[in-house]
Amino acid sequence: NAGVTQTPKFQVLKTGQSMTLQCAQDMNHEYMSWYRQDPGMGLRLIHYSVGAGITDQGEVPNGYNVSRSTTEDFPLRLLSAAPSQTSVYFCASTTENTGISPLHFGNGTRLTVT
Amino acid sequence: AQSVTQPDIHITVSEGASLELRCNYSYGATPYLFWYVQSPGQGLQLLLKYFSGDTLVQGIKGFEAEFKRSQSSFNLRKPSVHWSDAAEYFCAVGALGGGYNKLIFGAGTRLAVHP
Secondary structure (H helix, E strand, O other): OOOEEEEOOEEEEOOOOOEEEEEEEOOOOOEEEEEEEEOOOEEEEEEEEEEOOEEEEOOOOOOEEEOOOOOOEOOEEEOOOOHHHOEEEEEEEEOOOOOOOOOEEOOOEEEEEO | OOEEEOOOOEEEEEOOOOEEEOOEEEOOOOEEEEEEEEOOOOOEEEEEEEOOOOOEEEOHHHOEEEEEHHHOEEEEEEOOOOHHHOEEEEEEEEEOOOOHHHOEEOOOEEEEEEO
């Protein structure tokens, strides 16, 4: 059982480049989300989805796009990377968005923008 | 404003010693509370959660936490720390029924364990 899989593990971008962080889960979870983790700030929600075809913004959505065409996949796109987007990114999923079932996290993607 | 404070950024304890990690929150609604642990290079794993009922909750890996409404606290404890407990610990608070998109995380406490 793979759980939540994030790729790549590490990425270095130059300012202005674009890229997509991949997230896939094999647990048939309806709820998926993206967080960024910065030192001294904990985790902050970027975007989330309560099911295929449905996405919404979290606390820090600027500079990021998402889509949810299937239940399994929830990619995060950076259209024009900026140094402020240097961070560790986590994808998380759970059965439904009630807060009762536990969130399952991927192992993260460490992104550096120069 | 809703917030979560973990006053200790770093804590160092000796193996076998007891541990208490502090978490204070400010939340207008009835809170539900979580503690997560993050080992190096890993994602977060749920240790325990409090929704209602008994204010002392037991979690995995021998951890427990106590919800004190009067003090707006949800401190994490372990009677005897093992070297494998070295990790970063996050407290999080949300509103009962509010969903994970409303969850607020604290800044984390990094635990080091001396042999």
